Structure formats: C-alpha cells, structure tokens
Amino acid sequence: MGMPRVALIGGGIGGLVAAIALRRRAIEAVVFEQSAQLQEVGAGIQITPNSTRVLRAFGLEEEVRRRGFEPGFMLTRDMATGEVLFRTQAKGVMAERFGAGWFQIHRADLLDILITALDGSDIRLGAHCLSIEPAVAGATVVLSGGRREAFDVVVGCDGIHSLVRATLHGQEKPRFTGNMCWRALVPAEALPCGHLEPVMNYWMGPRGHVVAYYVRGGALVNLVAVIETKDWVEESWSVEGRRDDLLSAFSNAHRDLRILLEAVRRCFKWGLFDRDPLPRWGKGRITLLGDAAHPMLPFLSQGAAMGIEDAYVLARELARNSNDIDAALVSYENERRPRTTRIQLAARAQGKIFHLRSPWARLKRYLRLDKFEKPRADLLSKDWIYAYDPTTA
Numbered sequence: 001m002g003m004p005r006v007a008l009i010g011g012g013i014g015g016l017v018a019a020i021a022l023r024r025r026a027i028e029a030v031v032f033e034q035s036a037q038l039q040e041v042g043a044g045i046q047i048t049p050n051s052t053r054v055l056r057a058f059g060l061e062e063e064v065r066r067r068g069f070e071p072g073f074m075l076t077r078d079m080a081t082g083e084v085l086f087r088t089q090a091k092g093v094m095a096e097r098f099g100a101g102w103f104q105i106h107r108a109d110l111l112d113i114l115i116t117a118l119d120g121s122d123i124r125l126g127a128h129c130l131s132i133e134p135a136v137a138g139a140t141v142v143l144s145g146g147r148r149e150a151f152d153v154v155v156g157c158d159g160i161h162s163l164v165r166a167t168l169h170g171q172e173k174p175r176f177t178g179n180m181c182w183r184a185l186v187p188a189e190a191l192p193c194g195h196l197e198p199v200m201n202y203w204m205g206p207r208g209h210v211v212a213y214y215v216r217g218g219a220l221v222n223l224v225a226v227i228e229t230k231d232w233v234e235e236s237w238s239v240e241g242r243r244d245d246l247l248s249a250f251s252n253a254h255r256d257l258r259i260l261l262e263a264v265r266r267c268f269k270w271g272l273f274d275r276d277p278l279p280r281w282g283k284g285r286i287t288l289l290g291d292a293a294h295p296m297l298p299f300l301s302q303g304a305a306m307g308i309e310d311a312y313v314l315a316r317e318l319a320r321n322s323n324d325i326d327a328a329l330v331s332y333e334n335e336r337r338p339r340t341t342r343i344q345l346a347a348r349a350q351g352k353i354f355h356l357r358s359p360w361a362r363l364k365r366y367l368r369l370d371k372f373e374k375p376r377a378d379l380l381s382k383d384w385i386y387a388y389d390p391t392t393a
C-alpha cells in the first residue's frame with residue numbers, strides 16, 4: 001500500500017505546518033480553509049526553541065531568523081514601580097542550552113514563510129467544511145456547496161471552535177479563563193529613542209501583565225496587555241478595542257510602560273478561552289491537531305508551538321506506519337497528548353504566577369525565581385518545554 005491521502009481541515013499555522021510536514025514525507029495532503037485567503041491576525045508570535053527545531057527540520061529556521069527578531073534578554077519588571085525583578089540572558093544561551101534559538105516574528109511574516117514553503121501544494125480556499133463522515137478505512141469531507149471528497153485520514157486543524165472536534169466529542173463551549181487582552185503593533189519610531197530595550201519585556205502586576213517585544217527586525221513593537229476580568233461580554237472573541245480603555249486599565253502602570261501604551265494608535269481586544277484537556281483525541285481515521293486538540297492560554301507562548309510539534313509527529317508516524325494507518329494515528333496521539341495536556345495545564349498555572357495579588361505572594365515569587373537568575377538560567381523554568389525535540393524523539 002502507498003502513502004495515505006490526508007485532509008487537513010483549517011489553514012492556520014497548525015494546518016499549514018502539517019501540510020509542509022506531510023509533503024516533506026511524500027504524503028499527499030489537501031488543506032481545506034474556509035477563508036477566501038490565508039491570513040493571520042496583525043500581531044507577533046514567539047517561536048521558542050522547541051518549535052524552532054521543527055522549522056529547522058523543514059529548512060525554515062534561517063528565514064525566521066532573517067525576518068524575525070532575536071531578543072538579547074528577558075527583562076521582567078514590576079508593573080507599578082518599574083523595578084527590574086529579573087534580567088535573564090536569552091540570545092546565545094538558548095542556542096547553547098537547547099540547541100535552537102528563540103525568535104519573535106510578525107505573524108504575517110511567519111505565514112508568508114509557510115506559504116512559500118508550500119509552493120504547489122493543494123490548498124483549497126473558501127472551502128468551508130460542513131461535516132466529516134467516518135468510514136471504515138477513511139473519512140469523507142463534506143463541504144458547503146455539497147462537494148464531498150474521501151480521504152484515508154482527516155485531521156481537524158480548525159482551531160478552538162473546531163467542527164471536527166465537535167464531530168468526534170460532541171458540542172461543548174470553550175471555557176472563558178477570566179482573562180482578556182489587548183493586542184497592538186506600535187512602530188518603533190513612535191517611541192522615544194532607546195525607550196524599549198531590544199529584549200523580551202515583561203511587566204508583572206497584580207491581576208494583569210504586559211508583554212512587549214520587537215518584530216520585523218526591530219521596526220515594530222508587538223504588545224500584549226492582559227487583565228483579569230469576570231466577563232467577556234462581546235459577542236465576538238476578537239474585536240477592535242478602544243485605546244482609552246487600554247490606558248485606563250493600566251492607569252497605575254509605571255511611567256515607562258505608560259509611554260509605550262500611549263504610543264498605541266489601534267488595538268484589538270481578545271477574550272482568552274481554553275478547554276480542558278481531552279482524554280482521547282481521535283476516533284478511527286479522524287484526529288485533531290493544534291488548537292482544535294488543545295487550546296490553551298497564551299501565557300507560555302506554546303499554542304502554535306504545540307501545533308507545530310504535532311505536525312511533525314503526525315507526518316513522522318504516518319510515514320513510519322504507512323501500512324497501518326490506525327496504528328500511526330494511535331502513536332501520534334500517544335506521543336502528543338501527555339505533553340500537550342501538561343502544557344495546557346501549565347499555561348493556566350502560569351497565569352496565576354504572572355498575576356499574583358498579595359505583596360507577600362509576590363515577594364515569595366521573587367525569592368523563588370531569584371535563584372534562576374544566573375547567566376544560564378531560564379526565568380520560569382521552562383526547560384522541559386524547550387528541550388523537547390520531536391525531530392529526534
């Protein structure tokens with residue numbers, strides 16, 4: 001028997017990297033994307049060493065390095081006082097310690113890199129998947145307009161609202177995590193000269209935190225400002241936000257952070273949702289990948305990274321077990337589910353660490369993390385996340 005034919009439902013980062021991974025193994029893949037064009041939100045994304053390694057395996061690391069930004073340090077400050085809590089070296093240390101770099105890149109640039117790598121691939125745009133019908137040795141994709149197409153394997157890469165997940169596991173609303181964020185891109189030239197160091201900037205406050213980093217080689221600053229809130233009242237999860245609301249939510253922030261926030265001209269606000277880890281992902285020849293399988297809070301910067309790792313492992317297992325596809329899908333899930341479950345739960349826990357309320361708890365945090373502040377240290381002890389290498393596992 002030859003290689004299986006795979007349908008990827010969804011052309012986000014997960015679906016596109018899966019298409020690259022499958023193609024590199026000579027497995028035919030068709031991406032069905034409901035939007036009329038491939039697009040990403042106007043924001044940055046962090047590529048941590050674990051996902052850099054996968055992109056390297058596809059020959060894409062250098063392009064990410066060229067178009068992204070590699071921060072020298074992680075700099076963590078108290079949001080109210082501006083006091084530096086930790087300064088942890090990143091550039092060089094990441095590569096030395098984890099064998100791969102840590103980059104920040106505009107999502108549109110990452111998307112462009114992936115699309116270029118997919119040159120000639122079968123990507124169907126405006127292809128809204130209505131349902132998946134399981135069969136004994138495959139599954140049929142049913143598209144709006146009534147078109148049907150049979151595949152050996154169908155993978156739901158269709159994000160947190162996944163139709164494929166609902167097909168397999170029933171409808172269930174995602175969980176509002178009690179956090180919302182504003183996202184914005186600020187031209188570096190809008191800031192006073194030298195205002196923001198070329199580092200990964202964190203400001204930690206009670207009930208909120210802010211992350212700011214450069215993208216596009218330093219031309220733009222990506223800003224994510226998170227606060228805890230009881231309700232997410234907007235109908236949409238992502239809507240245009242009001243600059244005044246952003247400024248008043250951080251009215252007590254230190255002057256340096258205020259200068260950055262005041263430079264925002266346009267922002268979007270997001271409710272942050274996740275889901276509980278699933279006890280099983282796939283059934284028969286249908287499985288899940290990326291946010292469809294394991295949507296998580298962004299506090300460890302691992303959502304897309306997990307989809308990128310999933311993609312590599314899925315393709316590797318299908319190539320290795322092409323004469324037993326069911327076994328391949330079981331090994332894919334067995335390898336990926338424990339790790340993504342752990343990371344989903346760790347991302348929730350990370351929110352609590354970021355947003356500590358009492359001064360005593362914050363002092364304890366400081367003391368606990370302080371011991372990591374060494375030249376080879378990692379601010380939040382993320383070694384187990386970054387050290388994983390699906391390309392050799």
Ligand SMILES: Cc1cc2nc3c(=O)[nH]c(=O)nc-3n(C[C@H](O)[C@H](O)[C@H](O)COP(=O)(O)OP(=O)(O)OC[C@H]3O[C@@H](n4cnc5c(N)ncnc54)[C@H](O)[C@@H]3O)c2cc1C
Nearest residue numbers: 010012013014034046129158159290291298301303304305
């Ligand atoms: C504020 C914030 C910051 C983040 N920062 C990071 C970071 O620094 N690093 C990181 O690794 N992750 C980060 N993430 C997480 C990351 O953005 C997501 O995990 C990732 O984009 C999910 O990719 P995906 O392809 O699985 O899903 P999606 O990006 O949601 O893509 C799903 C695709 O499926 C399509 N689709 C849906 N339904 C259908 C259908 N029925 N038929 C056809 N197509 C369909 C959609 O149109 C979409 O294109 C962050 C998230 C947030 C909110």
